[in-house]
Amino acid sequence: xxxxxxxxxxxxxxxxxxxxxxxxxxxxxxxxxxxxxxxxxxxxxxxxxxxxxxxxxxxxxxxxxxxxxxxxxxxxxxxxxxxxxxxxxxxxxxxxxxxxxxxxxxxxxxxxxxxxxxxxxxxxxxxxxxx
Numbered sequence: 001x002x003x004x005x006x007x008x009x010x011x012x013x014x015x016x017x018x019x020x021x022x023x024x025x026x027x028x029x030x031x032x033x034x035x036x037x038x039x040x041x042x043x044x045x046x047x048x049x050x051x052x053x054x055x056x057x058x059x060x061x062x063x064x065x066x067x068x069x070x071x072x073x074x075x076x077x078x079x080x081x082x083x084x085x086x087x088x089x090x091x092x093x094x095x096x097x098x099x100x101x102x103x104x105x106x107x108x109x110x111x112x113x114x115x116x117x118x119x120x121x122x123x124x125x126x127x128x129x130x131x
Contacts, residue, residue: 007035007065012066038100039065039068067106068106112114
């Protein structure tokens with residue numbers, strides 16, 4: 001198997017400004033494993049290559065995985081905004097769903113710059129040679 005660093009609940013706790021004791025160790029560990037599995041299922045070859053070359057450090061790899069987990073832990077209800085007068089709030093469905101996700105910057109950190117192909121139209125024809 002390739003040399004993918006292990007990420008633990010302790011790596012998440014070290015990057016969390018709060019107290020993870022509010023969450024069970026099993027919950028945090030499962031979120032970590034889900035984030036690792038998600039990243040490796042999409043970008044394993046790129047992650048392995050970037051780790052081997054030093055373009056991605058072990059610490060930065062752990063940071064990106066921890067950040068994905070912390071997006072769920074910091075805001076489990078998925079609030080996008082909250083009002084006080086005549087109380088109201090807004091939710092971000094992606095966050096409220098509890099889904100782990102990686103930002104575009106996370107993907108670039110893990111897998112390198114992503115090239116996007118843009119569909120284009122081209123006209124083909126035969127030049128008849130007479131007017």
